[in-house]
Amino acid sequence: MIRRRKIALIGAGNIGGTLALLIGLRNIGDVVLYDVVEGMPQGKALDISHLAPILGCDFLVTGTNDIQDIKDADVCIVTSGIARKPGMSRDDLVKTNAQIIQSVGEKIAEFAPSSFVIVITNPLDAMAYLMYKVTGFSKNKVVGMAGVLDTGRYQAFLAEALNVSVQSVSAFVLGGHGDDMVPVRSYTTCNGIPVGKLLEATQLDAIEQRVRGAGGEVVSLLKTGSAYYSPAAAAVQMVEAYLFDQRRALPAASYLDGEYNIHGIYLGVPIILGKGGVEKVLEIELSSNEQEALKVSASRVAELISTLN
Ligand code: TXD
Numbered sequence: 603m604i605r606r607r608k609i610a611l612i613g614a615g616n617i618g619g620t621l622a623l624l625i626g627l628r629n630i631g632d633v634v635l636y637d638v639v640e641g642m643p644q645g646k647a648l649d650i651s652h653l654a655p656i657l658g659c660d661f662l663v664t665g666t667n668d669i670q671d672i673k674d675a676d677v678c679i680v681t682s683g684i685a686r687k688p689g690m691s692r693d694d695l696v697k698t699n700a701q702i703i704q705s706v707g708e709k710i711a712e713f714a715p716s717s718f719v720i721v722i723t724n725p726l727d728a729m730a731y732l733m734y735k736v737t738g739f740s741k742n743k744v745v746g747m748a749g750v751l752d753t754g755r756y757q758a759f760l761a762e763a764l765n766v767s768v769q770s771v772s773a774f775v776l777g778g779h780g781d782d783m784v785p786v787r788s789y790t791t792c793n794g795i796p797v798g799k800l801l802e803a804t805q806l807d808a809i810e811q812r813v814r815g816a817g818g819e820v821v822s823l824l825k826t827g828s829a830y831y832s833p834a835a836a837a838v839q840m841v842e843a844y845l846f847d848q849r850r851a852l853p854a855a856s857y858l859d860g861e862y863n864i865h866g867i868y869l870g871v872p873i874i875l876g877k878g879g880v881e882k883v884l885e886i887e888l889s890s891n892e893q894e895a896l897k898v899s900a901s902r903v904a905e906l907i908s909t910l911n
């Protein structure tokens with residue numbers, strides 16, 4: 603029987619609302635927008651449903667304050683939680699957001715037990731780990747979105763410096779979604795040409811530092827919250843890889859069970875994403891600096907996760 607795909611957006615704030623729009627525009631599936639704020643998801647859904655005829659996209663979008671409406675979703679994208687304000691680190695969100703993720707995870711397990719879960723809520727790696735633990739889902743069905751976003755930032759800055767199309771830059775950012783994330787220069791190219799052959803090392807250092815701080819740069823400019831257009835776009839890339847079984851290679855926060863000599867945490871690594879969720883974690887050779895940086899990032903994530911237990 604042909605069944606329309608159902609995507610539950612848990613959190614209908616800045617990212618959730620943008621996700622509903624992008625999913626509709628790209629005809630990925632039907633959307634249920636859920637939030638605890640009375641009426642807000644319903645208002646956003648109604649508004650988006652009015653654009654469907656204008657732009658010719660046939661999809662159903664509904665808003666709700668009843669979590670049971672996520673029932674039998676194929677994908678759950680979780681943005682529920684508070685966002686950073688200027689002066690806050692992602693880690694400052696852990697106490698509040700952990701409680702929210704705990705309750706949301708229990709509901710996902712109850713109402714959407716076969717769904718693929720993409721966590722966006724910060725601090726990302728710790729929240730993805732908590733979601734994995736709370737839902738009891740297999741490790742390949744719970745993933746965190748950050749690497750695609752951080753890689754997009756790296757690509758954008760490099761394309762600007764090289765004065766080339768963003769489509770000519772292939773980049774990689776691994777590690778935790780924090781100030782110690784790891785832009786992997788040794789695998790970053792402009793149409794196959796290693797960026798180290800096109801830009802000075804000092805220029806690349808500055809770009810990579812800007813990537814690490816890009817989230818904070820947006821927060822300090824917006825003053826009222828954090829980035830949402832690019833995070834939503836990054837999650838859309840992951841939803842499409844899963845629902846369309848693209849077997850796409852991309853960086854995402856995944857459960858490590860010995861890969862990269864790291865055990866028992868979520869961390870941004872290269873994966874293959876397809877209909878089975880995280881089909882495979884790709885273990886790639888890193889330079890000694892990159893290996894060390896990944897280890898440092900992993901220890902920071904592990905430290906934050908230890909505060910959850
Ligand atoms: O790359 C990444 N992973 C990050 C993630 C990129 C940018 C933003 N990052 C984080 O995503 C950010 O730090 C937040 O933790 C989340 C969501 O960011 P967003 O900008 O969408 O925050 P909003 O606009 O505050 O939306 C959060 C919504 C808001 O409407 C709340 O009412 C709702 O979450 N909320 C809940 N929804 C459902 N269930 C519960 N319990 C709940 N609590 C709050």
